[in-house]
Amino acid sequence: MSKNQRNIGQKLKSYKRTPFSFLMMLLVMLSAVITFAVLIFLIAYVLINGVPYLKPSLFSFTYTSENASLMPALINTIIMTLLSLVIAVPFGIFSAIFLVEYAKRGNKFVEVIRLTTETLQGIPSIVYGLFGMLFFVSTYGWGFSILAGAFTLSIMVLPLIMRSTEEALKAVPDSYREGSFGLGAGKLRTVFRIVLPSAIPGILAGVILAVGRIVGETAALIYTAGTVADIPNSVLDSGRTLAVHMYNLASEGLYMDQAYATAVILLVLVVGINTLSGFLAKKLTKA
Amino acid sequence: MNKKAWTEKFMQGVFFIAACASVLAVALICIFLFANGIPAMKEIGFGEFLSGEMWKPKNEIFGILPMIVGSLYVTAGAIIFGVPIGILTAVFMAYYCPKKIYKPLKAATELLAGIPSVVYGFFGLVVIVPLIRTLGRDLGFGGNGSSILTASLLLGMMILPTIIGLTESSIRAVPEQYYEGAVALGATHERAIFRVVIPAAKSGVIAAIVLGIGRAIGETMAVIMVAGNQARLPQGIFRGVRTLTANIVIEMGYATGLHREALIATGVVLFVFILIINFSVALLKRRTTHE
Numbered sequence: 001m002s003k004n005q006r007n008i009g010q011k012l013k014s015y016k017r018t019p020f021s022f023l024m025m026l027l028v029m030l031s032a033v034i035t036f037a038v039l040i041f042l043i044a045y046v047l048i049n050g051v052p053y054l055k056p057s058l059f060s061f062t063y064t065s066e067n068a069s070l071m072p073a074l075i076n077t078i079i080m081t082l083l084s085l086v087i088a089v090p091f092g093i094f095s096a097i098f099l100v101e102y103a104k105r106g107n108k109f110v111e112v113i114r115l116t117t118e119t120l121q122g123i124p125s126i127v128y129g130l131f132g133m134l135f136f137v138s139t140y141g142w143g144f145s146i147l148a149g150a151f152t153l154s155i156m157v158l159p160l161i162m163r164s165t166e167e168a169l170k171a172v173p174d175s176y177r178e179g180s181f182g183l184g185a186g187k188l189r190t191v192f193r194i195v196l197p198s199a200i201p202g203i204l205a206g207v208i209l210a211v212g213r214i215v216g217e218t219a220a221l222i223y224t225a226g227t228v229a230d231i232p233n234s235v236l237d238s239g240r241t242l243a244v245h246m247y248n249l250a251s252e253g254l255y256m257d258q259a260y261a262t263a264v265i266l267l268v269l270v271v272g273i274n275t276l277s278g279f280l281a282k283k284l285t286k287a
Numbered sequence: 288m289n290k291k292a293w294t295e296k297f298m299q300g301v302f303f304i305a306a307c308a309s310v311l312a313v314a315l316i317c318i319f320l321f322a323n324g325i326p327a328m329k330e331i332g333f334g335e336f337l338s339g340e341m342w343k344p345k346n347e348i349f350g351i352l353p354m355i356v357g358s359l360y361v362t363a364g365a366i367i368f369g370v371p372i373g374i375l376t377a378v379f380m381a382y383y384c385p386k387k388i389y390k391p392l393k394a395a396t397e398l399l400a401g402i403p404s405v406v407y408g409f410f411g412l413v414v415i416v417p418l419i420r421t422l423g424r425d426l427g428f429g430g431n432g433s434s435i436l437t438a439s440l441l442l443g444m445m446i447l448p449t450i451i452g453l454t455e456s457s458i459r460a461v462p463e464q465y466y467e468g469a470v471a472l473g474a475t476h477e478r479a480i481f482r483v484v485i486p487a488a489k490s491g492v493i494a495a496i497v498l499g500i501g502r503a504i505g506e507t508m509a510v511i512m513v514a515g516n517q518a519r520l521p522q523g524i525f526r527g528v529r530t531l532t533a534n535i536v537i538e539m540g541y542a543t544g545l546h547r548e549a550l551i552a553t554g555v556v557l558f559v560f561i562l563i564i565n566f567s568v569a570l571l572k573r574r575t576t577h578e
Contacts, residue, residue, distance in 0.1 A: 014475075015475075018475050018477075018478070020477065020478065021475040021476065021477035021478055022477075024477040024480075024481055025383075025476075025477055027375055028375045028376075028378050028379050028383055028477075029379070029383070030375075031371070031372045031373075031374075031375030031376045031379065032375070032376050032379035032380075032383070032384075034372055034376075035372060035373075035376045035396070035399075035447055035451070036392065036395055038444055038447075039395055039398065039399050042402070042406075042407075042410050045410065045414060046406065046409075046410065049413075090305070091305045091308045093305075094301060094302045094305030094306070095302070095305040095306035095307075095308060095309065097302050097305075098302035098303055098305060098306040099306060101302075102299055102302055102303070103306075112310060113306055113307075113309060113310060115569065116309045116310045116312070116313040117309050118565065118568075118569060119313050119562070119565050120309055120312060120313060122498075122501050122505075122561055122564065122565040122568070123316070123505075123558070123561060124501075124502075124504075124505025124506070124507065124532065124557070124561060125505070125507065126505065126507040126532045126535055126536060126554070126557070127316070127320070127505070127554055127557060127558050127561070128316075129536075130320065130535065130551060130554040131315070131316045131319055131320060133539075134319045134320070134323055134551070135315060135319050139319075155312045155316075158308065158309055158312065159309065162309065186291060186295055187295060188294060188295050188298050209401075212401050215403070216401070216402070216403025216404065216405070216406075217403070218403070218404065218405045218507075218508045219404075219507040219508050219532070219536060222536060222539075222540075223536075223539055223540075243403050243405045244405075246405050246406070246409065247405045247408070247508055247512075250405075250408070250409050250412060250512060251511075251512065256413075259409060263406050263409050263410075266403055266405070266406055267402065267406060270398075270401045270402060270403060270406075271398060271401075273401070274394070274397060274398050274401045275394075278394055278397065
């Protein structure tokens with residue numbers, strides 16, 4: 001946004017008479033450097049220390065006390081992610097459709113939904129964990145189970161999916177809808193055949209962000225899905241995801257090498273997920 | 288009614304019910320937390336629970352003041368470290384960043400938000416804790432590295448993306464004429480930004496800070512891994528501390544009876560803090576849109 005196209009030397013000279021400006025400029029630069037240096041250092045540190053520990057034995061299908069394999073946790077993470085999405089995505093997309101396509105402007109109920117989604121977004125994951133423990137684990141009697149964890153997480157990511165779907169639907173030009181109506185399509189047909197397909201990149205970007213949150217979640221899962229380090233036989237069994245696995249390894253302090261390796265896998269997953277989501281969002285803005 | 292019209296009505300109902308899910312979820316969360324937490328608070332005594340300085344579950348003494356103070360300390364610390372750097376980085380992103388590197392840097396700030404808290408916690412455990420331990424010993428404060436300072440530094444890092452993202456968008460929402468007008472009146476680039484643009488973006492920036500507070504106070508795993516978790520009133524920034532969130536996770540595994548309920552009540556206190564914070568963010572946002 002720099003409006004003045006001068007070279008650096010001239011710029012520095014002009015700062016001579018304005019010490020306040022010079023100081024603020026330095027502080028701005030310093031802060032930016034700190035922010036990005038911290039990020040780079042964190043990633044580099046984890047990768048450099050973790051990659052050497054990525055041994056094939058870590059991907060064995062059973063967890064034993066001699067070999068703290070992360071494979072069961074990885075499989076649990078995939079199951080947990082799929083299950084949470086199966087629950088959260090339909091609810092998220094349908095409620096966004098309601099908000100954007102059906103609700104009348106200025107509707108009081110819409111205000112209430114907005115307020116509750118914002119509230120949900122601000123609730124810390126440990127509170128979700130407590131609720132999941134009280135509601136799904138105890139009241140429903142599911143015990144520590146993948147299912148209880150997935151339901152808890154699906155509530156947690158619901159606002160994320162809702163918001164991104166809403167944005168994506170709003171970005172679809174009204175002329176699409178009008179064209180569809182003009183050709184005699186009903187409202188439902190317009191929504192499913194015209195509006196939703198053109199909003200898919202945006203919706204996917206949101207869903208992928210949700211995947212990122214699920215993969216990285218720990219606090220909401222410890223007391224809902226439990227910390228058993230094996231692949232569960234059914235969704236009513238306990239099983240820990242990668243993030244929980246990593247927390248347990250690091251806090252036990254016995255398997256620091258494996259914890260480093262798990263951190264690498266988690267980081268790679270999250271970086272990949274973020275890139276994918278960003279790529280899809282970019283596709284949306286181009287369309 | 289023909290079949291098509293019926294389907295239309297039916298699906299409209301389905302969409303409506305889906306939309307009710309989030310309302311239902313919030314209602315259920317409130318009901319279950321309060322219904323399970325309030326009785327315990329009553330049994331312990333509201334005053335004793337909230338202002339008791341002792342947390343000794345074995346002796347049935349449940350005072351969460353140390354945890355409340357602990358949460359406030361680490362949150363304040365996170366704000367001290369995170370807010371100035373966050374706001375200045377946002378200024379960098381909006382006004383200094385060369386166009387070529389803007390996109391990768393923007394992606395980097397988003398990545399900062401995406402890194403799981405347990406990875407942050409691990410990083411804190413293996414990097415920041417030893418650093419603070421050495422620093423504490425060298426300065427003569429002692430402590431084993433797991434401390435308020437460590438947790439504050441780590442949380443300061445973790446709230447950066449929240450602060451940067453929101454501050455940047457509120458800076459960008461300020462009409463360009465404000466900046467141009469200031470520069471035309473002879474202000475330097477910096478003076479225009481810090482004396483005109485930032486004040487105009489004030490409520491957005493405050494909303495960003497409040498949201499950062501919410502993130503910091505609600506963070507659990509990263510704090511547990513670096514804060515030491517001693518359930519007593521903080522003895523200095525190089526000494527350990529336990530937050531509300533840590534209290535729940537650490538003891539819930541083996542707690543029964545009143546102890547378990549007291550932990551849920553701890554969650555209720557945290558939840559009330561968060562609701563207050565959410566409410567103020569909503570108010571601030573409303574003010575920004577109405578202005």
